[in-house]
Amino acid sequence: MTAGTHTLPTIVADPAVTTALAADLDAAGFSVEGVDALWGVDAAAALHRGNRVAAVRALDARPTTPLTTLAMLFVLGLPVPRTDAEQAFPTAGLDAVVSAGLLRVDDDRAHPxxxxxxxxxxxxxxxxxxxxxxxxxxxxxxxxxxxxxxxxxxxxxxxxxxxxxxxxxxxxxxxxxxxxxxxxxxxxxxxxxxxxxxxxxxxxxxxxxxxxxxxxxxxxxxxxxxxxxxxxxxxxxxxxxxxxxxxxxxxxxxxxxxxxxxxxxxxxxxxxxxxxxxxxxxxxxxxxxxxxxxxxxxxxxxxxxxxxxxxxxxxxxxxxxxxxxxxxxxxxxxxxxxxxxxxxxxxxxxxxxxxxxxxxxxxxxxxxxxxxxxxxxxxxxxxxxxxxxxxxxxxxxxxxxxxxxxxxxAWLAAHDDVALAAAHLTVAGDVTEERYYWPGNDDPTVMTLVQGGGFGRRVDADTALAAFVGACDGELSVAAIIGALAQITGVDEQVLAADLLPTARDLVLDGLLTPA
Incomplete structure (x- = not known):
C-alpha cells in the first residue's frame, strides 16, 4: 500500500530559460488547437480515458516536427530521439531544458x-x-x-x-x-x-x-x-x-x-x-x-x-x-x-x-x-x-x-417586504418559460421558468407566478403587479402578496428577476 517510488525532478525557474522556452513552444505552435489537430477528436477522447495508442499512431504517421516532438514528450509522456529534441528547442537549447528539470537524456534519447x-x-x-x-x-x-x-x-x-x-x-x-x-x-x-x-x-x-x-x-x-x-x-x-x-x-x-x-x-x-x-x-x-x-x-x-x-x-x-x-x-x-x-x-x-x-x-x-x-x-x-x-x-x-x-x-437584505413591494423588477434576459398541455386543453398543465445561464435553475410556476413574472418588465412596481393580478383573479390582494413576495425574493437571489 505504497505510492510510487520514482525520482521526481527538481524544477529550476531561471527567467532566461523560461523566456527562451516560451519562444520555442510558441514557434512550434504548441497550443490546444495545434495539439488537437495532430491526432483528432477520437484519439483525444481515448487519451482522456487513459489510452494513448491512437494518438501515438497518429504522430507516427506524420513527419517529425517540433510540434510532434513536444506532443510526444510532454503530452503523451514518451521518449524521442535526442536529435528530435534538439530541433524542438532551438532557442532554449536542449541542455538548458534538461537543467531546468523538464527532460533527462540517456542513450541518445530524451525522456520527459x-x-x-x-x-x-x-x-x-x-x-x-x-x-x-x-x-x-x-x-x-x-x-x-x-x-x-x-x-x-x-x-x-x-x-x-x-x-x-x-x-x-x-x-x-x-x-x-x-x-x-x-x-x-x-x-x-x-x-x-x-x-x-x-x-x-x-x-x-x-x-x-x-x-x-x-x-x-x-x-x-x-x-x-x-x-x-x-x-x-x-x-x-x-x-x-x-x-x-x-x-x-x-x-x-x-x-x-x-x-x-x-x-x-x-x-x-x-x-x-x-x-x-x-x-x-x-x-x-x-x-x-x-x-x-x-x-x-x-x-x-x-x-x-x-x-x-x-x-x-x-x-x-x-x-x-x-x-x-x-x-x-x-x-x-x-x-x-x-x-x-x-x-x-x-x-x-x-x-x-x-x-x-x-x-x-x-x-x-x-x-x-x-x-x-x-x-x-x-x-x-x-x-x-x-x-x-x-x-x-x-x-x-x-x-x-x-x-x-x-x-x-445585499439588495434583498436592504429591502424589507414594504421596500420590495415598491421596487421595480425585470426578467433576466436568459429566462424562458416552458408550458405543457394535455391534448385538447387550452390551459397549460405545467409551467416552468427556465434559467439559461448560471446554474440553469428550473422553477415550477402556477398561473399567478407565471403572470407575475411575465409582467416584470420594469414599468410597474411589484405592488402594482400584485394588485392588478388580484383584481383579475379575484384573489385577496394581501393573500396573493403573502404568496408571491417570498417567491420573488428567491427569484431575485437566483438571478431570474433583477432590480430595475
Missing part, C-alpha cells in the same frame, strides 16, 4: 520528467492561453503517483477558476496553490497575489509556470494553510485545499496535493473558520471542499455549524454525495492504484474501517462562497443547498453568477 501542455480558457478579461508544467501522471509513469506529486489541470481546476469572481481587487490569496494555476487566474483580476503551499516542489513548479507565461505580481510563500499570511488580510481568497479524506493509517499514501494531514473533513473546517480573520470587510472567498455525513447528522448541517458566530455570508452548494465505498474507490484510483489488485483491496478496507470507526455514512462535495460583512454590517446570506450535477455543469461562467448572487443578497 514532467507533463507540460497547453491550456486555453475564456473569462471576463477575454480569451487566454498558457503552458502548464506539472508532474507526470499515471499514464506516463506506468505506476502509482509519488506522494509529492504536483497535480496539473483537471476538472477541479476549471471549476474553481470558473468560480472566481471576475471583479478587479487589490490583493488575492491562493491558499494551496499547487501548480499555480489559480494564482495565475487570480492575477488577471488582482494587483497582487500571494500563493502559498506546504510543498516546496509545488512552489517551484508554480513559480516556473508563472515565469513561463510572463506573469508577475505573484508572491510565492511556503507554509501550511494561513501560517504564511499571519496578520494579513485580502480582498479575495481562493482555494482548492487538500481536502480529500484519507485514513490516518500506516501504509496509506498521503499525497501532498490532496491530503492536508488532518482527520476527516477537519481541514475544510479549519480553512472555513479561518476566513474571517484574513478577509477584508466586504472581501470574498471561493473554495472547493468535502464534508462528511455522520450517523444522524446531515453534512450540510455540519458545514452550517462552522459558520455560527462569524460575520461571514455563506453560500454552500453541494454538487455530489458519495457513499463510503464510492468515495474510497474514487481517490484510490486517483492515486494510480488499480482495481483488482491486492493493494487496491487493502486500501479500500482501510478507508471503510476509518469511516466505520468515525460513524461516516457519506461524503458531500461542492463549492463554498463566502463574503465577510462590511464593518458594522450584518450577515446577509446563509444558504446551504444541493444543486444537481446536471445544473450549471459548465463552470466557466459561474464566477459572474456568484457575483450576482452576492449583490442580490
Amino acid at each position: 520528467t514532467v507533463d507540460l501542455r497547453p491550456y486555453a480558457f475564456v473569462d471576463d478579461a477575454g480569451a487566454g492561453s498558457w503552458w502548464i508544467v506539472s508532474d507526470l501522471g499515471e499514464l506516463a509513469l506506468g505506476s502509482a503517483l509519488d506522494e509529492e506529486h504536483v497535480l496539473g489541470i483537471g476538472g477541479a481546476t476549471t471549476t474553481l477558476s470558473g468560480l472566481q469572481v471576475p471583479v478587479p481587487v487589490h490583493r488575492v490569496l491562493d491558499l494551496g496553490t499547487g501548480c499555480g494555476i489559480q494564482a495565475m487566474h487570480a492575477r488577471r483580476f488582482a494587483d497582487e497575489v500571494v500563493a502559498t503551499d506546504i510543498s516546496r516542489r509545488a512552489l517551484d513548479i508554480a513559480r516556473f509556470n508563472a515565469q513561463l507565461n510572463g506573469i508577475d505580481g505573484i508572491d510565492f510563500r511556503f507554509g501550511s494553510l494561513f501560517e504564511p499570511v499571519v496578520g494579513e488580510r485580502f480582498d479575495r481568497i481562493v482555494s482548492n485545499p487538500p481536502f480529500v479524506i484519507t485514513p490516518r493509517t500506516e501504509g496509506v499514501p498521503s499525497y501532498e496535493y490532496r491530503d492536508g494531514g488532518m482527520v476527516g473533513d477537519a481541514l475544510v473546517e479549519t480553512v472555513l473558520r479561518g476566513l474571517a480573520e484574513h478577509l477584508e470587510p466586504g472581501g470574498t472567498a471561493q473554495l472547493l471542499g468535502n464534508w462528511e455525513y455522520h450517523w444522524g447528522v446531515d453534512g450540510l448541517d455540519r458545514v452550517r455549524a462552522w459558520f455560527e458566530g462569524t460575520d461571514l455570508d455563506a453560500w454552500v452548494i453541494e454538487r455530489e454525495r458519495q457513499d463510503p465505498n464510492a468515495y474510497a474507490e474514487t481517490w484510490i484510483r486517483d492515486g494510480g492504484t488499480k482495481p483488482g489488485t491486492a493493494a487496491f483491496d487493502q486500501l479500500v478496507g482501510a478507508w471503510l474501517d476509518d469511516f466505520r470507526e468515525r460513524r461516516v455514512t457519506g461524503v458531500g462535495f461542492g463549492y463554498v462562497v463566502v463574503r465577510r460583512a462590511q464593518t458594522g454590517g450584518s450577515v446577509e446570506l446563509r444558504r446551504f443547498e444541493r444543486v444537481p450535477e446536471t445544473l450549471g455543469s459548465n463552470p466557466a461562467g459561474l464566477g459572474a453568477t456568484v457575483a450576482r448572487v452576492l449583490d442580490a443578497a
Whole structure:
C-alpha cells in the first residue's frame, strides 16, 4: 500500500530559460488547437480515458516536427530521439531544458520528467492561453503517483477558476496553490497575489509556470494553510485545499496535493473558520471542499455549524454525495492504484474501517462562497443547498453568477417586504418559460421558468407566478403587479402578496428577476 517510488525532478525557474522556452513552444505552435489537430477528436477522447495508442499512431504517421516532438514528450509522456529534441528547442537549447528539470537524456534519447501542455480558457478579461508544467501522471509513469506529486489541470481546476469572481481587487490569496494555476487566474483580476503551499516542489513548479507565461505580481510563500499570511488580510481568497479524506493509517499514501494531514473533513473546517480573520470587510472567498455525513447528522448541517458566530455570508452548494465505498474507490484510483489488485483491496478496507470507526455514512462535495460583512454590517446570506450535477455543469461562467448572487443578497437584505413591494423588477434576459398541455386543453398543465445561464435553475410556476413574472418588465412596481393580478383573479390582494413576495425574493437571489 505504497505510492510510487520514482525520482521526481527538481524544477529550476531561471527567467532566461523560461523566456527562451516560451519562444520555442510558441514557434512550434504548441497550443490546444495545434495539439488537437495532430491526432483528432477520437484519439483525444481515448487519451482522456487513459489510452494513448491512437494518438501515438497518429504522430507516427506524420513527419517529425517540433510540434510532434513536444506532443510526444510532454503530452503523451514518451521518449524521442535526442536529435528530435534538439530541433524542438532551438532557442532554449536542449541542455538548458534538461537543467531546468523538464527532460533527462540517456542513450541518445530524451525522456520527459514532467507533463507540460497547453491550456486555453475564456473569462471576463477575454480569451487566454498558457503552458502548464506539472508532474507526470499515471499514464506516463506506468505506476502509482509519488506522494509529492504536483497535480496539473483537471476538472477541479476549471471549476474553481470558473468560480472566481471576475471583479478587479487589490490583493488575492491562493491558499494551496499547487501548480499555480489559480494564482495565475487570480492575477488577471488582482494587483497582487500571494500563493502559498506546504510543498516546496509545488512552489517551484508554480513559480516556473508563472515565469513561463510572463506573469508577475505573484508572491510565492511556503507554509501550511494561513501560517504564511499571519496578520494579513485580502480582498479575495481562493482555494482548492487538500481536502480529500484519507485514513490516518500506516501504509496509506498521503499525497501532498490532496491530503492536508488532518482527520476527516477537519481541514475544510479549519480553512472555513479561518476566513474571517484574513478577509477584508466586504472581501470574498471561493473554495472547493468535502464534508462528511455522520450517523444522524446531515453534512450540510455540519458545514452550517462552522459558520455560527462569524460575520461571514455563506453560500454552500453541494454538487455530489458519495457513499463510503464510492468515495474510497474514487481517490484510490486517483492515486494510480488499480482495481483488482491486492493493494487496491487493502486500501479500500482501510478507508471503510476509518469511516466505520468515525460513524461516516457519506461524503458531500461542492463549492463554498463566502463574503465577510462590511464593518458594522450584518450577515446577509446563509444558504446551504444541493444543486444537481446536471445544473450549471459548465463552470466557466459561474464566477459572474456568484457575483450576482452576492449583490442580490445585499439588495434583498436592504429591502424589507414594504421596500420590495415598491421596487421595480425585470426578467433576466436568459429566462424562458416552458408550458405543457394535455391534448385538447387550452390551459397549460405545467409551467416552468427556465434559467439559461448560471446554474440553469428550473422553477415550477402556477398561473399567478407565471403572470407575475411575465409582467416584470420594469414599468410597474411589484405592488402594482400584485394588485392588478388580484383584481383579475379575484384573489385577496394581501393573500396573493403573502404568496408571491417570498417567491420573488428567491427569484431575485437566483438571478431570474433583477432590480430595475
